Amino acid sequence: MKDLKRRHFLQQAGAAPAASAAAALPAMAMQAAAPMGTKPAIKITDIKTFLIGAGSRNWLYVKIYTDQGIHGIGEAYSCGPDEATVKVIEDFKLWLIGQDPRNVQYLFDLMYNTTRFPGGLIVNAAISGIEHALWDITGKAAGLPVWALLGGKVRNKVRVYQSIGGNSPQAAADSAKALVEKYGYTAVKMAPHQNGDGAMAYNMVTRIAGQRVKAVREMVGPDVDIAVDIHARLFEVQRALRIAREIEEYYPFWLEEPIRCENVDAMKKLADHVNIPLASGEANYTKYEFRDLINAQALDIVQPDICLCGGILELKKIAAMAEAQYMMVAPHNPMSPLATVINVHFAASTSNFLILEYHAPDAAPYKDIVNEPLMVKQGYVDVPTKPGWGVELNEEAFRTMPAKAWRRAPSFRADGSVAFI
């Protein structure tokens, strides 16, 4: 708190000497930790981060400690550079020490509003990871799973899908078959493009998209849903429209990130001309960005990431806005099994939840991260019932998982210009 007060003073009074800052501080209107109902006051005493290497990228965890012996865990999105997100979490820590972690909205406001400028991916990833940990503590303190604090359960189990691999149409079809047979998935997701698409002619990219989706549809049959993810690699609405028309006859579940996310008008124009549900949102954060997409009716399915959009309560708010426009929510979830658990609490308590992105945790590094990862059973995962998230981080495993200096790799077009990834 001392550092926060000093920062606060310096903002108001200019570069005054630190020694006189505390004495000159106006009374701050910070909420004091206080008993809630029959439960005692709780104060945050420390916040730690764990940045670990997980295959091709990193996973970033937040752990918040309290004076009542209760701790909470959360996951921040791996944005690259992940060291920046660690730094922001360490900075927010100075604002949060001494606060009652159960005042989740207040502490979100403290972080978001006091940042002043709307945060980008780093700040919102940091806020999200912290927010998760606050909810975990709140649930544990109340003796309830987090979903019970967010409206209770609206479903008994949560539908999940996994992305397939395979570069050729046949390899993609084989990958889909293997996943559906092994895990009982009722839906999968695929890329319509092959490697090197940035350097291919328009017609070739479009033709390959049709061949790939056709091969997967013929392999899995009519009743497994196939989501198709362009991953915002296209720039022009007309190119996305051509691909949509090429694959429409195979009845995709949705067409994801058909174009980039900056231009809502362009997304709306596309939505008005395709006969496939449009999904997007993994690169957007907070209710404010989703407001434009949702109110423009530019999408059918919104896909916020719970580790990036501002946390589980912010995702609930985005879902409520989408619900009022008859849209569904299919959260983006490429992070670790902890993020999956947190998403399942959202899904369990949200009426317009559709399906969750998922990776079966039956091999390293997925199987090593939490003590009880949620394992898919015939396309669904169970809803945790223990207090808080219901799982704990396996910090022992982190010792052998050093973080990487991870950055996204660029992609180039045939003329040497930089493509979208």
Ligand SMILES: [Mg+2]
């Ligand atoms: Mg995606």
